[in-house]
Amino acid sequence: MINREDEMMKKLMITVVVGLLVFTAQSFASRDELKDELKELRREAREGIKAERSQANGARELRAEDSEGGRTVIDVRGNRVRVEKYLSRPADNQIRVVVLNTRPGLADRVDQVNWTGTFNQDLPLDLRGIGRGMWGSRGGPRPEYYITNVLRVATSGDNSLTVTRDGGWLYTFAKLGEREWCLVIFNNELLTINGIGKIERERINYDIDLNLPGMVKIYYPHRDDSVLTHALTRIGVTGQIIWLGTEDALALPTKHEWEREPNEHHLRDKLVFADGTWISRDRYLIDDEGHVLERDADDPGHWLPFWRGNREIIHGASEFDGETIDIVITPGPAEEVGY
Amino acid sequence: MKKLLLYSAVCFMASVFLPSVGAEVKFLPLINADLMGGQSFYQGKTSSFGGHCTLDLVPALRLKDGVYLLPRYSGAYIGSSLTIEIEDEDYLYQQVMDHAFSLKFMGKNARGGVFKLSGGYMLEYLRETKNEKWSHGLYDYGSPYVEVELGKEFADKSLRLFSLGYRYYTMRFPNYESLASKLQLDLSGEDLMDTDNHKVFMSADIIIKREVFIRLGYDLLLSGYQDQKVALETGEYSNEMREDKTSVIKCNLGCDLPAKHLGSLSGGQTMNAYVDLELGLKIKRSGQNYFDADAVAFIAGYYDYNRFDVKPVLTYKFTPLGLAVSLGGRFSAKFYPNRPLQDKEGFFEEKKLRSKTYEANLAVTYDIGRGVSVSASGGYASVKSNTSYEKLYTYNYDSAYYIAGLSYEY
Numbered sequence: 001m002i003n004r005e006d007e008m009m010k011k012l013m014i015t016v017v018v019g020l021l022v023f024t025a026q027s028f029a030s031r032d033e034l035k036d037e038l039k040e041l042r043r044e045a046r047e048g049i050k051a052e053r054s055q056a057n058g059a060r061e062l063r064a065e066d067s068e069g070g071r072t073v074i075d076v077r078g079n080r081v082r083v084e085k086y087l088s089r090p091a092d093n094q095i096r097v098v099v100l101n102t103r104p105g106l107a108d109r110v111d112q113v114n115w116t117g118t119f120n121q122d123l124p125l126d127l128r129g130i131g132r133g134m135w136g137s138r139g140g141p142r143p144e145y146y147i148t149n150v151l152r153v154a155t156s157g158d159n160s161l162t163v164t165r166d167g168g169w170l171y172t173f174a175k176l177g178e179r180e181w182c183l184v185i186f187n188n189e190l191l192t193i194n195g196i197g198k199i200e201r202e203r204i205n206y207d208i209d210l211n212l213p214g215m216v217k218i219y220y221p222h223r224d225d226s227v228l229t230h231a232l233t234r235i236g237v238t239g240q241i242i243w244l245g246t247e248d249a250l251a252l253p254t255k256h257e258w259e260r261e262p263n264e265h266h267l268r269d270k271l272v273f274a275d276g277t278w279i280s281r282d283r284y285l286i287d288d289e290g291h292v293l294e295r296d297a298d299d300p301g302h303w304l305p306f307w308r309g310n311r312e313i314i315h316g317a318s319e320f321d322g323e324t325i326d327i328v329i330t331p332g333p334a335e336e337v338g339y
Numbered sequence: 340m341k342k343l344l345l346y347s348a349v350c351f352m353a354s355v356f357l358p359s360v361g362a363e364v365k366f367l368p369l370i371n372a373d374l375m376g377g378q379s380f381y382q383g384k385t386s387s388f389g390g391h392c393t394l395d396l397v398p399a400l401r402l403k404d405g406v407y408l409l410p411r412y413s414g415a416y417i418g419s420s421l422t423i424e425i426e427d428e429d430y431l432y433q434q435v436m437d438h439a440f441s442l443k444f445m446g447k448n449a450r451g452g453v454f455k456l457s458g459g460y461m462l463e464y465l466r467e468t469k470n471e472k473w474s475h476g477l478y479d480y481g482s483p484y485v486e487v488e489l490g491k492e493f494a495d496k497s498l499r500l501f502s503l504g505y506r507y508y509t510m511r512f513p514n515y516e517s518l519a520s521k522l523q524l525d526l527s528g529e530d531l532m533d534t535d536n537h538k539v540f541m542s543a544d545i546i547i548k549r550e551v552f553i554r555l556g557y558d559l560l561l562s563g564y565q566d567q568k569v570a571l572e573t574g575e576y577s578n579e580m581r582e583d584k585t586s587v588i589k590c591n592l593g594c595d596l597p598a599k600h601l602g603s604l605s606g607g608q609t610m611n612a613y614v615d616l617e618l619g620l621k622i623k624r625s626g627q628n629y630f631d632a633d634a635v636a637f638i639a640g641y642y643d644y645n646r647f648d649v650k651p652v653l654t655y656k657f658t659p660l661g662l663a664v665s666l667g668g669r670f671s672a673k674f675y676p677n678r679p680l681q682d683k684e685g686f687f688e689e690k691k692l693r694s695k696t697y698e699a700n701l702a703v704t705y706d707i708g709r710g711v712s713v714s715a716s717g718g719y720a721s722v723k724s725n726t727s728y729e730k731l732y733t734y735n736y737d738s739a740y741y742i743a744g745l746s747y748e749y
Binding site for chain 2: 034037038041042044045048049051052054055056058059062063065066072080082084086087088089095100101102104110112125126127
């Protein structure tokens with residue numbers, strides 16, 4: 001049975017459509033007659049587009065500021081990396097630098113390095129110029145402010161690599177009038193992976209007043225129990241280093257791989273310990289698109305200063321289960337600060 | 340039954356009254372579409388060939404004499420890194436998609452008063468790397484705005500139009516937040532790029548001797564950052580949020596070249612030429628400072644700059660051939676009064692940063708008919724700066740582009 005209401009509705013809808021068509025037909029004007037009006041409307045539309053473009057340029061300027069600050073680069077694996085660096089003053093004689101990396105294309109993975117440096121005295125408010133002498137001097141005046149302790153913690157997810165350096169003092173290895181060649185050396189250093197000690201160095205028989213660097217005992221994980229054990233002793237700071245013999249052969253690393261790409265700024269080193277664990281480090285100098293910078297083939301020993309490119313350091317370890325800590329640091333002009 | 344009666348009443352009114360109203364209301368649709376392709380060249384590198392499409396739809400309505408409603412949709416897709424109007428040393432993205440929706444009400448009265456009210460929403464999506472998906476771009480943004488403008492037209496006087504307006508807009512980058520805030524470190528702020536903006540603008544159109552047109556304009560933009568703290572000398576951040584102020588003074592001179600200065604053409608062709616010269620001065624003052632964590636250097640007013648632009652364009656039109664040739668250029672000089680130069684190792688010097696941009700471009704358009712035209716354009720730009728330090732940003736570069744395709748206008 002036909003629904004009468006539906007039939008009426010259909011007829012009424014047709015009436016509305018016809019009415020609208022009549023309205024529309026009358027509304028469409030001849031475009032030739034309205035040339036001037038159309039010209040004005042086009043101009044009005046263009047003004048609107050121009051205003052929107054000006055607004056969009058504001059967004060471009062913000063992105064340019066982000067790029068100018070070195071905050072977005074591409075890493076060696078082709079991932080976009082957002083880099084942020086912060087500096088704070090936890091104590092009057094301390095600086096803390098935090099470098100954060102995130103990779104939006106990798107589910108926003110965050111890698112970070114947190115570097116805290118303690119100095120020999122309270123630092124001034126204006127920190128300009130501090131960076132140049134904090135690790136020593138290469139023929140300039142003896143630095144007024146230098147590092148005595150370093151804590152460097154690199155993390156990615158649950159994985160961490162920590163380097164602690166304590167008891168830093170200035171060792172002078174050459175002097176000519178007021179010009180001094182000196183280097184900060186540490187009395188104690190410890191590297192841990194996920195809280196487990198992997199490399200320890202302990203300085204003995206040194207004398208700061210007499211400028212005697214003493215000897216350095218080096219500890220590695222023992223083959224049988226992975227406990228840090230005195231494996232080697234060395235003397236010498238710069239120039240010739242002399243190894244004084246093996247203390248415990250079962251704590252000596254079984255392999256040390258060290259590779260330098262002949263034509264690129266890429267250094268790789270891997271240390272395999274006696275207990276089978278290992279740590280590795282790949283260091284790159286890359287441009288903003290992630291390309292490894294080339295080295296001068298005629299001068300293979302030449303390595304560009306770190307500030308000539310972005311530094312990327314990829315830490316690996318057996319405890320990381322295939323993962324890495326991958327940090328990109330956009331360059332700065334200070335001497336190597338080790339973070 | 341009640342529904343049926345209601346429907347009947349509405350349809351009766353619509354069918355009787357609309358046709359009579361329609362006699363005054365006019366529908367004036369405007370359409371502009373471009374389908375182009377091209378390549379860009381940057382520092383010796385060539386981009387892939389990419390597409391460039393735009394669409395502008397304006398189903399304009401004339402409600403009565405002098406009163407209009409202009410809904411508008413504008414869309415654009417750029418499929419390659421094309422160099423387009425390098426304005427702030429920004430050189431582009433792999434893929435860009437823009438959408439803008441707006442509605443403008445415009446009314447004029449018999450005494451020359453003009454009132455405009457508009458509002459809209461702009462969206463931009465950017466894909467910079469292969470693994471970045473649409474709407475997941477780091478720099479995607481949405482920007483709603485509302486604008487009101489009052490003007491006065493003067494017939495038979497040199498000053499033809501004076502207008503004053505106000506625009507409010509926000510910019511929100513939903514995918515961008517500071518890394519420190521992701522790790523719950525309260526350092527510089529979270530939504531660092533989000534802004535609220537107030538813009539006041541005024542302009543005056545002047546006609547001299549019918550052939551010469553001058554437009555003078557002044558814009559003042561106040562930008563408040565929602566969540567970007569000001570950096571302090573100690574390297575830490577204050578609780579004060581960044582605020583920027585930008586002033587722009589513009590002068591546009593347009594002039595029809597007199598026929599006696601143009602050569603004569605055969606075959607019934609005539610040539611018209613038009614010169615346009617745009618001068619601009621932009622002064623930006625920012626409340627944000629810069630702390631270089633590597634150099635341990637603090638620079639107040641780091642983002643401040645002054646920029647002067649000159650942009651001449653000469654256009655020749657040949658009728659009835661339908662050919663138009665445009666030759667243009669741009670010179671821009673930018674000066675950062677507080678940003679010191681850095682040597683190639685990055686150490687700061689006494690002198691301040693400056694850059695200059697030189698651009699030249701050529702465009703040819705040929706009207707096929709029925710609103711369709713073929714066009715091709717190309718350009719070259721050279722940016723030079725007095726800095727040697729380019730590890731974070733490229734201040735010296737050369738670039739070029741070409742683009743060609745079809746345009747439609749209705």
